[in-house]
Amino acid sequence: MELRVEEFQNVNTINKIQNLLYEVVERNRPFSGHGQVATYIPALAKASPSDVGICAVDMNGIAYGAGEYEKKFTIQSVSKAITLMLSIMDNGSEHVFSRVGVEPTGDPFNSIIKLETTKPHRPHNPMINAGAIAVASMIKGENQNHKLERLLNFVRKLTNNNDIDIDEEVYISERETGNKNRALAYYMKNEGIIDGNVEETIDLYFKQCSILVTCRDLANIAAVLASKGVSPINGERIIPENITTIVKTLMLTCGMYDDSGNFALRVGLPAKSGVGGGIIAIVPNNMGIATFGPSLDSKGNSIVGMMMLEELSRNLELNIFQ
Numbered sequence: 001m002e003l004r005v006e007e008f009q010n011v012n013t014i015n016k017i018q019n020l021l022y023e024v025v026e027r028n029r030p031f032s033g034h035g036q037v038a039t040y041i042p043a044l045a046k047a048s049p050s051d052v053g054i055c056a057v058d059m060n061g062i063a064y065g066a067g068e069y070e071k072k073f074t075i076q077s078v079s080k081a082i083t084l085m086l087s088i089m090d091n092g093s094e095h096v097f098s099r100v101g102v103e104p105t106g107d108p109f110n111s112i113i114k115l116e117t118t119k120p121h122r123p124h125n126p127m128i129n130a131g132a133i134a135v136a137s138m139i140k141g142e143n144q145n146h147k148l149e150r151l152l153n154f155v156r157k158l159t160n161n162n163d164i165d166i167d168e169e170v171y172i173s174e175r176e177t178g179n180k181n182r183a184l185a186y187y188m189k190n191e192g193i194i195d196g197n198v199e200e201t202i203d204l205y206f207k208q209c210s211i212l213v214t215c216r217d218l219a220n221i222a223a224v225l226a227s228k229g230v231s232p233i234n235g236e237r238i239i240p241e242n243i244t245t246i247v248k249t250l251m252l253t254c255g256m257y258d259d260s261g262n263f264a265l266r267v268g269l270p271a272k273s274g275v276g277g278g279i280i281a282i283v284p285n286n287m288g289i290a291t292f293g294p295s296l297d298s299k300g301n302s303i304v305g306m307m308m309l310e311e312l313s314r315n316l317e318l319n320i321f322q
């Protein structure tokens, strides 16, 4: 059967992106040896540093993948972008941002220092641990299980994957070792930022970080953000458009922690990283991208993931400031 001109162009574009992803993975694989896998959560130390994966989902819901893009890992801090959306949907942005600020810290993701040294004593932004714990405390539900189920169902919709669940081993490991997060939470309870039970809040935070995903799942989430809250796979509106705008803005300014400025210069896309090795990046109205590579730099961002995003952004001219 002969293809019409548009169909031929579509097939060409699809092949071009798919081939580019294969090349990007193979060219950057050597960087997977740089950095170190996270060990401060003991279960994460089992990750294989040579894994490299990338997936992109376009506005027609077509997925392109290369490398270990279907391997499962824990979402970790990428979840902070998701819980922020759910919390704003539950409470409105005014309420959420009365308890959590919107300014970058320039400090490590788990730092406690600015909570005490700057006024008001509230987390600087929702992308650092303190901010995400405060955000988790505002997620609505009749009880702990209901809150978690609501969060998991939201992630299942965003990923278009009903099998999304928690990695019990990582969750237990976080719970056993997450004392600094507990310290942040108790400090915020003292300051009236957290209303409810601190242990329940922190438990929900540990569980949200332990959600198992693949690059493909994450790219689907990124694609929903790229298409302003509508799933490109089934056309369902999942998030109000104005909330996706807020989250993308905070991803750009704070999503890569104290490397956010450098990442914005190198890649020019809103992004969010996690210590499981995942990064999501949003190309507005164009595609969602996710990378995987568990070896991290000193700031907790995947080295090979950032390298691949930089190359892809340059090659496809994706920088939103261009």
Ligand code: DON
Residues within 6 Å of the ligand: 076, 077, 078, 109, 110, 129, 174, 181, 209, 273, 274, 275, 276, 299, 300, 301
């Ligand atoms: O609370 C923690 O430290 C981890 N569960 C998540 C931190 C994280 O992913 C930071 N990211 N780069």
